[in-house]
Amino acid sequence: MNKVQNIKIGLLGCGTVGQGVYNLLQMNRDKYQPVLNNTNLEITKILVNDINKKRPNIPQELLTTDPDEILNDENIDIIIEVIGGTTKAQDYIKKALLNGKHIVTANKDLMAINAQELLDLGNKAGRQIRYEASVAGAIPIISTIKENILSNKITKVMGIINGTTNFILTKMFNEDRDLKDVLKEAQELGYAEADPTSDIEGLDAARKIAVLASIAFNRSVVLNDVYVEGITAISVDDVNYAKLFNSTIKLLGIAVNNEQGIEVRVHPTLLPMSHPLAKVDDVYNAIYIEGNAFGDLTLIGKGAGSLPTASAVVADLLSIVKDMNRNIFSYENRSCYLDTEIMEIEDTLTHFYIRMIVLDRTRVLSKITEAFADNDVSIDSVIQKKLENNLAELVILTDKVLNKNMMNAKVQIENLEVVKEIKSLIRSEKEY
């Protein structure tokens, strides 16, 4: 046995994830020591806002409110950043890199807008930046894409990467309840925040798919490149029609590498029940990937939570420490060396589900299908249901069509006298 070596770690932030990291390092110390050739991992300082807040298990003497006490500490080798947000976190990470520290971060906000600058800065400093925990909690999706399936050209990444919306849509599907009602329950259970905007408007998922697309396609994709639609317009009627098509509705982050360019989008999606993502329920996350050698691969796991997220943070940490022990640098910070075109949403091809209220009289369907045909939108299947007052509800699934054409068809249909209202328009991933 070698002499016990100490690696000193500074922890920025001590909320749910920070405490998870601290606890996991204690809990699995006996596993890590032999794996790390007897190296001991020690969190020596923790940055917090309020020293007196109750944090079970965390020794108060480690706490500080002064970031420089950690960032300028020459004895600290690695910084774990679990504050979140962009401003302060970015300043701290930059300073830490300049001071020669490796970085492990769970910060999707930051990595979705400024990953490339930080990764380059890491390269210049000769230090690693790892961010497995920034996407899909415990699922090791970044390492998987970056290393384990590197032998493939990845053509598609599609994921349930927001637990809050998956919880809501699962409840709507299983319990026939409307969104507002379920959202309230999610808030009470702590699965949704008091201000749920970032989750239900799709922004959280958009950040994560930007990070994944960058790694999968070797091309920097940032939040602004992502087309985003949230779930607020989804009604329980849509969910029930989905069932009639043997499908479900999920909020998906989708990135596709086409010949014409990359498309990256987040939106509610009609998905056949036979798809591996369709039965991923509640707060589970899952990512489905297509590659030109493996075919398809799906990873399912917990997307959030104290220990699940810490699982990813500490895996990154162990990886860095193994390199430090061997005095090597086996990791590539930056893998975006292409500048593939990023497509506009109008130019992408998807299936659509459209639901509308129409007059219940002859020739209505023919007028509507004509409007579709005028815009090169071909129809896959139709359900029509009689309503009261001489109205009918019409649900149409289209073939895979140009989004631009579908939007034009929608406008034309809205202007038809026989159409009272278009209730919803949802993309569908029928082929996979």
Place this chain on the structure above:
Amino acid sequence: MNKVQNIKIGLLGCGTVGQGVYNLLQMNRDKYQPVLNNTNLEITKILVNDINKKRPNIPQELLTTDPDEILNDENIDIIIEVIGGTTKAQDYIKKALLNGKHIVTANKDLMAINAQELLDLGNKAGRQIRYEASVAGAIPIISTIKENILSNKITKVMGIINGTTNFILTKMFNEDRDLKDVLKEAQELGYAEADPTSDIEGLDAARKIAVLASIAFNRSVVLNDVYVEGITAISVDDVNYAKLFNSTIKLLGIAVNNEQGIEVRVHPTLLPMSHPLAKVDDVYNAIYIEGNAFGDLTLIGKGAGSLPTASAVVADLLSIVKDMNRNIFSYENRSCYLDTEIMEIEDTLTHFYIRMIVLDRTRVLSKITEAFADNDVSIDSVIQKKLENNLAELVILTDKVLNKNMMNAKVQIENLEVVKEIKSLIRSEKEY
């Protein structure tokens, strides 16, 4: 751009997988070059039995029947072994290591019986041995356990790791057909071999779970340590009763790390439809893992095939070449440094499903339940079905019980006058 460097590779074997490797290296050359800092990967020699066999795309001038022409070639840096089997493959790998070559192998037969010696030999030679492709084809399960979730203590690994039996059980479940009938179809489709023993008797799955258990628990587990039961005793009646319990029957490889030791077993398993593995159908493979931080994680993908298996082989290859380019050694061949006890099957705890034909008269059930009680086997649920001739069929699910006790209960029940025949006894993974 750096000058193009050539890494020369020797390929041992050129069947389905070998051809997949050759084709994939051509197909994705443009992706690998920048990833590898402009290094070029070149298969310079291929060992085959018969030079004149038809192999589309493979240049005949690369072929040789003399292994030494490859193993002794000083220009070859890496050997890919896709012959399979133990004798020759082992000799070649040993010789290649001694000659300073890194090894990538897809050989589960060999790694399930002699991994540790080979890995140690690799260490002595300062060369890497990678074997991702030996388990579950395209699913990067070895890298995932060994690196991506290293932060966890793994408590359980449970997988559908044999495509042939999964195809058969899926067809039995979906089409209500018996095993012999489906096996014949599988053979016609090329999903089962002419002699299907290794697959349907569970030996193939046993080799793979031995490899996975070794990596997950840091303790060498070999084929002989695995308790094995195949699927030949499964009837369509059992599959239909499983449906009544809202379950399916899958052949699973299961490895559990208990306080008393490690249990490693392969057997047909009753599995609730809500389990992530339950809906993994046809020739797909899937592995479900439990860890003390991430909770549970499931990977689903193709378990076999030319390009899917090549995906894993080439991922290993790229990993070695990245290290060679940096002149580092970032990989640990051997990770089995514990000598945890391996439990006997009698000492393990599982749920059971038992189906028997009994006399249809009063007190029969009470006599049977008494026999269970005598042996400390508690009952979870019962289905009784009237048959002709004053007989009844009785299906009982037990709680989680000591296997030894269940076997004793079975003997006692078999000897009851009221019991005509025990038709089947299947383990169940009810809790997960």
